[in-house]
Amino acid sequence: MVPFPARPPNCRRALVDLASTVQRTRGGAVPKRPRVVVSVGASVxxxxxxxxxxLLMHQPNTDLWSSMTPEAPDSVAIDVIEVVRRQHGCNAILEGSGSLVAEDEIPDELPFYDGDADGLYNHFLPADVIEQQSPEHMWFTVVDSRGRVRWTERHQNWDALVLVARSTPADYLGYLRRERICYLVVGEERVELSRAVSAMATELGIRCILSTAGGGLNGALLRADLIDELHVTLAPALVGGLGTPSIMDGSPLAVGEPPTRLQLLSAQTDTAGAVRLHYAVRRS
Known part of the structure; x- marks a missing residue:
């Protein structure tokens, strides 16, 4: 089961701006690359x-993770979705399939697709889904070139958007079409994130993406030079463990390649020992 996040709050000014942006895009204007903001909670x-x-969405892991951050009257916790909607008109959440389906989990088998598969490998954006959106609409976007996520829930003002590749099994693409779930074909052997982010802008008018993904996808965004901002909330706890996912995983720096430099925008602490940090990526 894949739960969507709760319905986001209504931020009037950002939503008016967002509706205007989508209208201009449909009118033929070429949108800029969407701003990509990463939000992550981590141990020290x-x-x-x-x-x-x-998986943190499964018990007892959910409660164990929550227990790492004691309640505090001056808590540094914020609703990052609300913040980025207000500041940047954000209308897409990004996750990796690994946040929803464990690597050793075997998904339910799908019916064999026995039609002409060639037509499946085009974007699937049915008009009855994309043209009936309210200004507060959000896309719950998942990178899933292997076709592992099974979609079982629908929520008001949210629609699923799956990023797939030409290597994605036809059975899965047929399943998405039967379920009226939008997808973008943005890669050959795997999803190419730069191409995916651009397609989200040109095809759907998305101008800001909030990644709440794990270290693998965040690390891939880093290596593709797609991250613009980073929100990190550190819990006063240590986890340890070789191979345990971290804030940014993925491929290492090449020899002589410099780290990505950040500019600190804000830092806050609370009496429980949590720390919230907000950075912008420095590109000059």
Missing amino acids: DGKVALTRNA
Whole structure:
């Protein structure tokens, strides 16, 4: 089961701006690359999970993770979705399939697709889905070139958007079409994130993406030079463990390649020991 996030708050000014942006895009204007904001909660040692295959959406992991941050009257916790909607008109959340389906989990088998598969490998954006959106509409976007996520829930003002590749099984694309779930074909062997982000702008008018993904996808965004801002909330706890996912995983720096430099925008602490940091990526 894949739960959508709760319905986002209504931020009037951002939503008016967002509706205007979508209208201009449909009118033929070429949108800029969407702003990409990463929001992550981590332990002080930078871990974003308890173990490699311990999905935080499953018990007892959910409660264990929550217990790392004691309640405090001056809590630094904020609703990052609300913040980025207000500041940037954000209308898409980004997750990796690994946040929703454990690596060792075997998804339910799908019916064999026995039609002409060639037509499946085009974007699937049915008009009855994309043209009936309210200004507060959000896309719950998942990178899933292997076709592992099974969609079982629908929520008001949210629609699923799956990023797939030409290597994605036809059975899965047929399943998405039967379920009226939008998808973008943005890669050959795997999803190409730069191409995906651009397609989200040109095809759907998305101008800001909030990644709440794990270390693998966030690390891929980093290597593709797609991150513009980073929100990190550190819990006063240590997890440890070789191979436990961290804030940014993925491929290492090449020899002589410099780290990505950040500019600190704000830092806050609370009496429980949590720390919230907000950075912008420095590109000059």
